Amino acid sequence: MIDYKPGKQAWYEDNEPREGKAVDEIWIGDVAGSDVPTCSPTETIGDIRRRTGGWDTCVVVDSKGVVLGLLRKKELDADPKATAEQVMRPGPKTFRPNVTLEELLKSMRDHEIQTNSLVTTAEGRLLGVISRADAEATLAHEQAAETRTDS
Amino acid sequence: MSTQVFSVSEVKQLLEQGAQLVDVLSEAEFEHDHLPGAINIPLKQLDASTAARLDRDRPVIVYCNDFG
Numbered sequence: 001m002i003d004y005k006p007g008k009q010a011w012y013e014d015n016e017p018r019e020g021k022a023v024d025e026i027w028i029g030d031v032a033g034s035d036v037p038t039c040s041p042t043e044t045i046g047d048i049r050r051r052t053g054g055w056d057t058c059v060v061v062d063s064k065g066v067v068l069g070l071l072r073k074k075e076l077d078a079d080p081k082a083t084a085e086q087v088m089r090p091g092p093k094t095f096r097p098n099v100t101l102e103e104l105l106k107s108m109r110d111h112e113i114q115t116n117s118l119v120t121t122a123e124g125r126l127l128g129v130i131s132r133a134d135a136e137a138t139l140a141h142e143q144a145a146e147t148r149t150d151s
Numbered sequence: 152m153s154t155q156v157f158s159v160s161e162v163k164q165l166l167e168q169g170a171q172l173v174d175v176l177s178e179a180e181f182e183h184d185h186l187p188g189a190i191n192i193p194l195k196q197l198d199a200s201t202a203a204r205l206d207r208d209r210p211v212i213v214y215c216n217d218f219g
Contacts (some may be wrong), residue, residue: 002170007217008186008216012184014159117202
């Protein structure tokens, strides 16, 4: 017998699939956008800015995709010769993929977060980001669909 | 009976090789969510008769909620 000691939470935190009624819930790992720009800690702000165009967010990751820090508009407007590591916001708040969209939105509202929230595995590997606007819109769309089904 | 501790990737590999997955949480918890392909044998009901559902020739992976 094999004891999968980390249990189902570790499975879900790795963004692995689920079965059961929870399939009908929206977990943020289902909807997080993976197209957010990333950079290495040694890349310069000038190079990152040229590469990421219209984005106001860039996630600083190591070679395994583990989140080290975050660059928002203020950091992306810093000295173009500075490296990401020098100006990044280290250790940004992250969410696991098995958090429901409703739970994420509650946290965003409670902490007045208007920007992108990072979704990572328990080990910190970046899975994607979800913006407050997208989270609000997705949930509103889902609730409208449920209302139509109920009526 | 020997017990080993495995990671997510090792569990995935074992499942691909035909291992059976047993969720030992309650029926209600199992209905809400479980790992794909798992069968439910709540811990309190785990005995020789309920375990008879399992194929003795294939590895069995048991799991609950988390380390707690």
